Amino acid sequence: MEYIKKARKSAEDHGAEISKTVAPMLDDIRARGELAIREMAAKFDGWSGEFVLRENKKQHLIAAVPEQVRADIRFAYEQVRSFALRQRESIRDFEVNSFPGVRLGQRVLPMDVAGCYVPGGRFAHACSAIMSVATAKAAGVPFVVACSPPRGESIDPAVAFAMDLAGADVILELGGVQAVAAMAYGLFTGRPANILVGPGNAYVAEAKALLAGSGACGIDVYAGPTESAIIADQNADPMTVAVDLVSQAEHGPDSPVWLFTDYRELADQVLDLLPRVIADMPVPDVPRTAWSDYGEIILCADRDELCRVCDAYAPEHVQVMAEDLDWWLDNLRSYGSLFLGEGSSVAHGDKCSGTNHILPTRKAARHSGGLSVHKFLKISTYQEIDRAANKQFSAVASRLSRVEGMEGHARSCDWRLRKFCPGENWDFHVHNNLDG
Template sequence: MRTLISTDANFDQQLTELLAFETVNDKQLLATVDDIIHQVRHQGDEAVLALTQKFDAHPAQSMQDLVLSTEQLKQAYDELDIKVQEALNTAAARIESFHERQQQPSWDYTDELGNRLGQKVTPLDSVGIYVPGGLASYPSSVLMNALPAKVAGVKEIIMVVPAPKGELNPLVLAAAYLAGVERVFTIGGAQAVAALAYGTQTIPQVDKITGPGNKYVAAAKRAVFGQVGIDMIAGPSEVLVYAEGEAEDNADWLAMDLLSQAEHDTVAQSIFVTTSEAQLKAVDAAISKALSILPKADIARESLQNRGALILVKDRQQGLEVINRVAPEHLELSLNNPEALIDDIRHAGAIFMGRHTPEAIGDYCAGPNHVLPTSGTARFSSPLGVYDFQKKSSLIYCTQAGSKPLAKVADILAMEENLEAHARSARYRSGDA
């Protein structure tokens, strides 16, 4: 795991190189994804079935073999160990409670001319949520995508989840049942995204696709954007842990917080930033010790070697500069007074404040969404929320009297833009025609 020191002459270049990562710009990847999308658009179910058999080694012989019923989802939930069932229910309740507070009501007002202006908020008709499968299964992703859609009032929530060799994690199905998902298809990859975007004989077309996936999923979401909405182009998971060597810090805790991201993927990113050289060395040693006990140590080790870093900064101000430069998906502030930094943090997907708020709690059950902007996109993006499953329409209702002064203004501006029909249309309302 590399060490960067902010006072080094080439620190800025080192940081740039550390953060450089292209998610979906590989030409061969994009060509492969375009071909898959083309097959699904023109061959529908036939292509989806063939591609699922090819890429997932799924034993399905027909599309019906890729459809899960509500009864199957309920059975998976009913068969959960009671402790797991209770944990899933607790997480779902907290996630739903948080997102209910994001509801945006329609509103309107009457201006000084007597005209009514406002905004109508409407839920999307249908959404498709992509849940990763394969090497890992994420029931938490089901809850984080489906529950905000449910709170928003979406009528139809369709879930796709890959099932390599036909195998599925029962907890994923149980989470779908708990979240109110009624239609589930055991497909994944670019073919699942294409099927949701364009529809097939079996799979309905949706209005928006959300949820994380591998590079093929990310590339497919980018390719179908415009045909449908998408939440974001998600890159590998990332965390930045910031500390200042305070006496209460525990190097083992901090090391495990970094490893909790590194174990996700060999291209996940874990960055530790501190003002204390002694703490940097202690965390480095703690990471080495922890790697000896983790089941996914090989993945975590490669992740840390590929994209991880320990960064020593001279003071808090420089630490804040690094945080805002990285714009991390997850930011942990291991400090006695984390609130003191909040006003100066401009870019972060989620901010975990204090030593007792590890990112892992946010992944599962704190309440806020764990679908977050990655790869520096926290500079202009927000966590997934209820607002992602709603659309807004402007309301404009002019009275006869209130229309006249506005029509005069529109007439003048339209003529300046050389749009004669616009000007005449307004002029009819102003009485000057």
């Protein structure tokens, strides 16, 4: 493997520094509750209004959304919801008689409360609202709280429409660390969230991680800067590759974009095209910085090496513009979401194709998938062992308990053997005084 262009910086985690800011904020919110939230909202967002979006204000915001925008959001919602419902159907309750007298089963239970964070800042992330809220509702979560930072006098109207369409039960005009903490602790709603989901800046991500670490709630993924990789062979169009790399670099100045190819001529052409494509952007500084600092082009010997390199990077998004797409589908193992063929842009997944765009970053795709209905579900098991089956199961469990040195566990099973199978000669090895 050869670097045609190597990143000048690494997307290293500055979590320790950020944690020094976030941890005291969470402590303050835990101690002072809504009063601390109000002070932080005034300080960071200049917001002194109500936090719970009232119905009349929500309808006013929705009325301001152009009909074509509403139609497009509805289209995206239907695709995402449809895919999420199919995911939900793929995991079911079941029950099995695994042994005579033994009944085992699992129940698939939705979380009681989900908190969905929808970032603000440079962009109005209406599609993120759909990805989180609609997926939670498809999983069967009965109460969903959605938060987004206010932009001026309100949250963005398109975001409000998307949240409402997707089924948010409460919408909070609130952003940042204070927003995720409010959802985790149930402030303004009285309903603490079982799980927090949704992307955000480094402070939001750190707050989610600290809240999960404290046991306050679960989270979806630790969301770092957006990452995108393209695998391309000699048949790929250099301009398509360049345009798609730049399209993802606009996320932020620290968003890595990578090209993995086995065709040197393509690598050279893309390297030549990128500055021109970036210069044509309305705001070129962000993608220019991302490409300069974090962008890479890696030349590989063959497609097997391309797979190894890509899996080592474990990108959030992977586009494949190469022959034999099913081979790549069968052989690539570590990615957040896969986009096969020139017709499949990451932008489609980000906006409306139906798969979820809240995905693992920083190599977390080696061990975790992205947001799905499964994140909002608990798999709870149950068992029933009748008296006759206890003759086998209590005897085995008793012996294994003593192998492990757990005498109390063993006696729990010994008692059942005496109670359910009187008259049997049980050798418990260790004397106890429970004979009745």
